[in-house]
Amino acid sequence: MNNPPPVHEEGDHDDDHGEVFIDDSDIIHEVAVDDEDLPDVDDDDEEDDDADIPDDSMHVFTGHTDELYAAACSPTDATLVATGGRDDRGYLWRIGRGDWASELSGHKDSVASLAFSKDGQLLASGSFDGVVQIWDATSGNLRAILDGPGEGIEWVRWHPRGHIVLAGSQDFTVWMWNADQSASMNTFMGHSGSVTCGDFTPDGKTICTGSDDATLRIWNPKSGDSIHVVRGHPYHTEGLTCLAISSDSSLVLTGAKDHSVHIVNISSGKVVSSLASHADSIECVGLSSSFPFAVTGSMDQKLIIWDLQHSSPRATCEHEEGVTCLTWLGKSKYLATGCGDGKVRVWDILSGDCVRTFSGHSNVIQGLSVSANQDFLVSVSMDGTARVFEISEFR
Template identity: 70%
Template sequence: DLPDAEDDIVEDSDDSIHIFTGHTGELYAVACSPTDPVLVATGGGDDKGFLWKIGHADWASELQGHTDSVSSLAFSHDGQLLASGGFDGLVKVWDTSGNLKSTLEGPGGGIEWIRWHPKGHLILAGSEDCTVWMWNADNGSCLNVFSGHGASVTCGDFTPDGKTICTGSEDATLRIWNPRSGESIHVVRGYPYHTEGLTCLSISSDSTFAVTGSKDGSVHVVNITTGKV
């Protein structure tokens, strides 16, 4: 039944541990540190990133420098560094106090996603310009550019053993790469694979299978070694 005008309105209690305030636009990315249980990074449409500490309302560090929305964030596996990617085509590397360490340039379109190598300070980023870039975050050097996709590269990652790269695109293909040579080892496309653009990707812990999702509503499992669906 609808409440009568005389009924008391009881508001739900707020059980939030911590509310972050600082962004002035929609949020596009959030990342938690793998080594510090209270350290969180956020990024959004206000062209800003922030580092926060859960339960420490008086501590926040604004990450300034992007000129367009901060679309992706990722901490390195040792928790020492944070990478932010923006629709301005830049990847910025920060320490955990919010100090800018380097700006990585190259892509001609917005950054779709960022991943770190599981065993080192290598950054992988996919771009709207159909390319994937890999940098050494410690010295800012570009190590490789992976070209071949015919549309925006919407998802990707290193395999957990660090020996292979898998990327998915709006062009409805999965590409499997050699990170050292930049060679495209396999291109997975056509029947029985996806008929529309890939939206997400995850890799099994033994580095054997890539599981991909698509706009066509299907999920496929690909053998990374053979390229077979």
């Protein structure tokens, strides 16, 4: 186990301005100053603003030294969390134990994506260095280094029944590996832009991937063949940003930069519904496993709850700034959103009401994850911290 990372207090910054060269000729005139005449230095306004933010979190992890991109809670251990960020590091840490952390070292660029295997035994970390690393979730030891993609990893996902990991890359490819054997199983080629989102279907039989090339591809994992390519009218006209697959593996919901949301039948590859109400890029989408609802979050400051039976908006949930991420709180009627204003909000999807707002972050929320026992919600932010909020009342 590695030593715990340093805890950084607000206001600690590394100065990195380089050297400044001046000549004697640059001197206009010299002024003699008595130290006692110098005014006191006030804390900068940003620090003052941060100090005024109420903090509703029960735990703050401050091991990172730059903005955070990813959070993942273990599906089997209610206190185990992984976070990754722009400081090229990932950490495994425990909720409520500020003195315990294991560094996931070795990446040479930002750690942008994290995912635990379904059995909770392994953790995959994907980085902009083009490498996926596999970690033992219990010990924090490195188990495998999976390489092959020529550019950064956009996302990582696990097969629902096995140690098979899938990753989409900025080099237009999707890779699938056997994590136990550190062996490549297939490479999926066909996209002509960065593969921005993707996943296995819950039954494990199919792969869906979305790309900056404005297409959705549906793949056969065994053969590597592209079964369907969804493109053109009435589909997206700009790059896809996010997708979600229904629990019965029949439908995939996709959002894109062009403000549009579409639902595709996975078996036929046909667009079966289009959900049009947003006015800016779609950043996150979700399908409820308990209700016939979809949810879509956009930079237009709105979360829209959709009635899928009528393809119509059920409720519009207003935010102060763009909606950047969302997560279901188990199979309950509650949903959490992360926002550009640094707030985490909990919504009742039946009423459309905001039932709780969590404060504490001072910058954009970039990821959310729920603990295995659904007692805790973990958020990561551009402010460099991960925060834990208690959500046991929203089951």
